[in-house]
Amino acid sequence: MQAQTIEITKFGSAQDLEMKNKALKEELADDEVLVEVNYSGVNFADIVMRLGMYKDAPPKPFTPGYEVSGVVKNIGKDVTRFTVGESVMAGTRFGGYTSFVILPEWQVLKVNADITLEEAASTPVNFLTAYIALHEFGRIRAGDKVLIDCATGGVGVFALQMIKDAGATAFGLTSSPSKKEFILEYGAKAYTHEEFEKSGEKGFDFILNSRGGASLKSQYEILARSGKLVCIGLQEAIHNGKSSLFAKIKAVIQTPWYPMLKLVMQSKSVSGFNALSYFDDDVWMKKHIKMIEDNTFKPHIGGVFKAADVASAHEFLEQRKAKGKVILKWDH
Amino acid sequence: MQAQTIEITKFGSAQDLEMKNKALKEELADDEVLVEVNYSGVNFADIVMRLGMYKDAPPKPFTPGYEVSGVVKNIGKDVTRFTVGESVMAGTRFGGYTSFVILPEWQVLKVNADITLEEAASTPVNFLTAYIALHEFGRIRAGDKVLIDCATGGVGVFALQMIKDAGATAFGLTSSPSKKEFILEYGAKAYTHEEFEKSGEKGFDFILNSRGGASLKSQYEILARSGKLVCIGLQEAIHNGKSSLFAKIKAVIQTPWYPMLKLVMQSKSVSGFNALSYFDDDVWMKKHIKMIEDNTFKPHIGGVFKAADVASAHEFLEQRKAKGKVILKWDH
Numbered sequence: 284m285q286a287q288t289i290e291i292t293k294f295g296s297a298q299d300l301e302m303k304n305k306a307l308k309e310e311l312a313d314d315e316v317l318v319e320v321n322y323s324g325v326n327f328a329d330i331v332m333r334l335g336m337y338k339d340a341p342p343k344p345f346t347p348g349y350e351v352s353g354v355v356k357n358i359g360k361d362v363t364r365f366t367v368g369e370s371v372m373a374g375t376r377f378g379g380y381t382s383f384v385i386l387p388e389w390q391v392l393k394v395n396a397d398i399t400l401e402e403a404a405s406t407p408v409n410f411l412t413a414y415i416a417l418h419e420f421g422r423i424r425a426g427d428k429v430l431i432d433c434a435t436g437g438v439g440v441f442a443l444q445m446i447k448d449a450g451a452t453a454f455g456l457t458s459s460p461s462k463k464e465f466i467l468e469y470g471a472k473a474y475t476h477e478e479f480e481k482s483g484e485k486g487f488d489f490i491l492n493s494r495g496g497a498s499l500k501s502q503y504e505i506l507a508r509s510g511k512l513v514c515i516g517l518q519e520a521i522h523n524g525k526s527s528l529f530a531k532i533k534a535v536i537q538t539p540w541y542p543m544l545k546l547v548m549q550s551k552s553v554s555g556f557n558a559l560s561y562f563d564d565d566v567w568m569k570k571h572i573k574m575i576e577d578n579t580f581k582p583h584i585g586g587v588f589k590a591a592d593v594a595s596a597h598e599f600l601e602q603r604k605a606k607g608k609v610i611l612k613w614d615h
Numbered sequence: 616m617q618a619q620t621i622e623i624t625k626f627g628s629a630q631d632l633e634m635k636n637k638a639l640k641e642e643l644a645d646d647e648v649l650v651e652v653n654y655s656g657v658n659f660a661d662i663v664m665r666l667g668m669y670k671d672a673p674p675k676p677f678t679p680g681y682e683v684s685g686v687v688k689n690i691g692k693d694v695t696r697f698t699v700g701e702s703v704m705a706g707t708r709f710g711g712y713t714s715f716v717i718l719p720e721w722q723v724l725k726v727n728a729d730i731t732l733e734e735a736a737s738t739p740v741n742f743l744t745a746y747i748a749l750h751e752f753g754r755i756r757a758g759d760k761v762l763i764d765c766a767t768g769g770v771g772v773f774a775l776q777m778i779k780d781a782g783a784t785a786f787g788l789t790s791s792p793s794k795k796e797f798i799l800e801y802g803a804k805a806y807t808h809e810e811f812e813k814s815g816e817k818g819f820d821f822i823l824n825s826r827g828g829a830s831l832k833s834q835y836e837i838l839a840r841s842g843k844l845v846c847i848g849l850q851e852a853i854h855n856g857k858s859s860l861f862a863k864i865k866a867v868i869q870t871p872w873y874p875m876l877k878l879v880m881q882s883k884s885v886s887g888f889n890a891l892s893y894f895d896d897d898v899w900m901k902k903h904i905k906m907i908e909d910n911t912f913k914p915h916i917g918g919v920f921k922a923a924d925v926a927s928a929h930e931f932l933e934q935r936k937a938k939g940k941v942i943l944k945w946d947h
Contacts, residue, residue: 338880419841420884422754499875508899509751509888514875540872543831543846547887548670552752554884555875556841561882567840 284309287613289380289593292344294335297597301344302590307383316365316391317357322404323379323590323611324350326437327493327516328559330601334521336531339560341377348379349559352394352403353613362388370394372403374562380593382613389569393576405437405582405608410575412515412558413441417449420513420554421489425450428486428507433493434471435462437582437608438515442491443469444580454484458603465583465606486510494518496534503539506551514538514555521601583607589614616641619945621712621925624676626667629929633676634922639715645693648723650703654736655711655922655943656682658769659825659848660891662933666853668863671892673709680711681891684726684735685945694720702726704735706894712925714945721901725908737769737914737940742907744847744890745773749781752845752886753821757782760818760839765825766803767794769914769940770847774823775801776912786816790935797915797938818842826850828866835871838883846870846887853933915939921946 284307292301311317329347331337340347352372355365365371365388373391375384394403416438417423429446433439434455443466446453453471456479457463466473474482485505492502495517503512520534541553561567585607588596593611600609616639624633643649661679663669672679684704687697697703697720705723707716726735748770749755761778765771766787775798778785785803788811789795798805806814817837824834827849835844852866853859873885893899917939920928925943932941 415841420843422756424754495875508893508896509747511752511884511886513884514879517876517879535876538875540874541885542872543827543870543885543887544849544867546885547827547846547849547889550888550892552843552845552884552886553873553875553878554843554886555879556882557879561840564840 284383286381286383287590288346288382289348289590290344290346291333294333294343297333297594297601300333300593300597302593305381307385311357311359311385313359313361314388315359315385316355316362316371316388318351318353318371318373318384318386318391319356319615320351320353320382320384320613321400321615322352322587323348323381323613324404324408325596325600325609325611326350326408327518327600330521330597333597336520346378346380348375348377348381349562350374350404350407351379351381351384352400356383359388364388364393365391370400370403372407374407374568376559376562380590380611382590382615389565389572392572395576395578397579398581401584401587401610402582404610405584406578407575408558409437409582409608410441410578410580411561411571412438413445414574415556415558415561416491416513416515417442417445417489420556421511423449423451423489427451427488428454430454430456430487430490430502431471432456432491432498432502434466434473435606436493437585438493440469440583440607441580443471446471448580454479454487462606489513491515495520495538497537499539500537503551503553508550509552511552511554515558585609587612616715618713618715619922620678620714621680621922622676622678623665626665626675629665629926629933632665632925632929634925637713639717643689643691643717645691646720647691647717648687648694648697648703648720649689650683650685650705650716650718650723651688651947652683652685652714652716652945653732653947654684654919655680655713655945656736656740657928657932657941657943658682658740659850659932662853662929665929668852678710678712680707680709680713681894682706682736682739683711683713683716684732688715691720696720696725697723702732702735704739706739706900708891708894712922712943714922714947721897721904724904727908727911729911730913733916733919733942734914736942737916738910739907740890741769741914741940742773742910742912743893743903744770745777746906747888747890747893748823748845748847749774749777749821752888753843755781755783755821759783759820760786762786762788762819762822762834762837763803764788764823764830764834766798766805767938768825769917770823770825772801772915772939773912775803778803780912786811786819794938821845823847827852827870829869831871832869835883835885840882841884843884843886847890917941919944
């Protein structure tokens with residue numbers, strides 16, 4: 284059986300991503316599921332990988348992609364949770380940009396009847412990232428004042444819903460004035476980065492930072508007593524989809540080190556995480572399968588691109604044009 | 616009216632603490648309460664101050680002490696929450712080692728009928744420290760695995776009760792094998808520091824560190840994914856009640872700096888706080904008065920010393936002889 288698959292064969296431009304045909308093995312192992320992929324989620328980490336800046340990526344050539352949705356086409360004899368023809372989503376731990384994928388059963392997730400396959404492909408990474416930030420690190424609760432600096436992205440859309448659901452107050456930032464309306468629709472306060480700086484708002488119990496670099500310094504300052512700053516990325520290292528060595532060095536140099544003695548004196552918390560590393564932890568993932576499947580928050584689909592047009596999908600995301608999630612569509 | 620008060624007039628030995636007579640002002644302001652002090656709580660921070668190592672202490676000579684219990688002797692005309700003769704406890708923001716104290720009403724707290732005045736003087740600092748660590752920074756919940764490295768101290772006793780109450784699992788450490796029984800009585804697992812290192816236990820969701828220095832490094836390593844390390848002190852800088860310059864420099868050098876990029880790669884959280892700084896924040900304190908008053912966890916009284924014998928009280932605490940709380944008793 285043949286699958287189409289998109290590979291990173293050299294680091295650099297989105298135009299260098301290559302579509303290839305690849306043979307799938309004929310026999311499933313007893314615990315495996317064959318999924319015909321309808322949609323593959325695109326994440327900012329995929330761009331970081333394409334630029335050669337993702338330390339834990341496999342050696343080239345490799346297929347990026349951490350999530351898919353589609354339909355079960357075949358199952359191994361020990362598989363009990365799925366039947367052929369069922370709609371599913373899955374975390375793929377690389378390899379998600381493909382038209383067919385074989386996965387162990389525990390990586391495959393049921394799709395709630397309320398969501399489309401487009402939404403299903405937009406859920407695993409962004410939902411889990413927002414969940415880990417807000418409910419593992421932050422453990423937010425009613426009354427908390429929460430700042431989301433990537434409010435219009437895939438993670439931000441889930442985060443804004445979770446904050447409202449927890450009874451906390453969300454402040455959402457965006458680089459573009461035209462996206463403020465989108466943030467307001469989720470019941471959050473909306474600011475451009477410039478407006479927010481001028482606003483003098485402070486006293487945040489929790490801040491989700493996706494940019495790294497110098498932005499961490501100013502956000503640390505506006506934490507409340509016992510406030511928590513959580514960093515999930517270093518987007519400042521990437522300038523308009525290019526890995527500028529200058530931007531990278533600047534972002535790394537400006538990303539702070541925190542002396543414990545300073546944290547003690549100032550009563551603050553700093554942390555960071557890489558959601559993709561949780562996908563690699565089968566013990567953790569198995570514990571959270573039901574929570575992901577039962578999730579009722581919805582992604583916002585910001586762009587659906589044909590798989591063959593993956594370069595446009597990457598450029599759309601890296602130029603910060605998207606609101607919500609960007610996904611690839613496979614035709615069958 | 617005369618009060619007795621204990622002053623730090625020079626930095627150094629516990630023997631240098633001086634008992635003095637001091638005139639109290641005759642007239643209370645409208646919002647003030649005069650408390651006849653029965654007990655003054657002794658905290659490790661008082662020792663740090665006596666050694667001249669507490670940055671935010673007032674200029675010498677000054678009276679240390681952050682908490683008292685006693686009886687209301689007089690009230691200003693706007694005071695509504697208290698009547699003369701009522702038992703109270705209070706956070707004093709320095710000045711607690713004294714036989715009478717005048718405080719603004721908001722710093723004074725009702726004493727739950729279930730606890731003695733000895734217990735009341737042992738509550739504000741230790742209860743709040745454990746609360747801030749576990750329920751503000753940690754926000755622990757059922758199923759969490761929690762390590763308390765000062766399990767037999769005043770903070771530890773409250774922490775062990777709170778962890779059990781939350782349905783989490785507590786691991787308590789002590790420097791002395793003879794104190795393990797004490798930890799077990801609170802429903803926690805008990806280890807000496809050496810036993811714990813050999814045990815290979817890891818995967819902690821929350822670690823409360825009171826020692827600073829090199830201990831932070833090994834505790835960071837045994838954090839779970841999304842685990843939180845909270846530092847509340849630098850006890851390693853103090854060796855057997857002496858401010859050894861060598862111990863201090865060593866502890867400060869060994870107390871780590873955390874690069875944000877490392878936290879992101881390793882999915883961990885680090886933080887610290889100084890509970891006494893929360894006492895200085897009237898907005899925060901006013902919000903938490905009811906919670907402190909309604910607290911039903913109990914301190915363990917580890918030593919009651921006559922106020923005149925304050926030097927022995929300090930030595931007892933700094934030589935880690937105490938289990939639970941050390942307090943001073945004032946005779947009236």
